[in-house]
Amino acid sequence: MENEVYEKDYGEEFRERADKAERKDFLDTLKDIGFFQAYKEEMDKIPKRVVPKEKADYEYLLTECDAYVRQFGGKIRGEVDYQKWQAAIDLYLEHFEFCDREALTLLKEIAERAENVTFSMKDGLLRMSVFIGYFDEVY
Known part of the structure; x- marks a missing residue:
């Protein structure tokens, strides 16, 4: 065949x-x-407020993503930006691999908890940017 x-x-x-x-x-x-x-x-x-669920999602994903990049020797940067009213977690690795149940669960949780996930190249490394709402307008 x-x-x-x-x-x-x-x-x-x-x-x-x-x-x-x-x-x-x-x-x-x-x-x-x-x-x-x-x-x-x-x-x-327009005044903004922190959305408790989004804040919890950010904190959870930051912890889980930190453990993931530590396992593969990568870098991580998380930022809650009070000027752009957004939160993001950037993971930098030579490659991303989701090959066991634990890693696939992390990938699923990122998809469920994030607003947007982008893969790009930066400084010769793959970058996965995870954007989380975190803020909402107060009307």
Whole structure:
């Protein structure tokens, strides 16, 4: 029996779409007229509060992610930002591996407790950024 392989490279297609989109789009126009800055200033006027469940999620994930990076010799940085009104945990490793029940459970908990998870490269390491709501507007 032969191996089954599915492989596709969308790089050229992506670059072609990006080249066609070089013209100024709607978001660039909004940025140029200062819409996002005005929106930020108005949002900053609304009082914020810490959401107890989100705070607990942040603290739990920070502890669990710290144990995970310690196991693989990585780095971790957690920040609760009172200017941007967000909380994030960044894990830095040469690779991420979720191969046993405990690690897969951590990955599932991250997915359940976070608002957003992003993987990227920074300083030659893989970075997993975990964003948690933490704050809410008080109306």
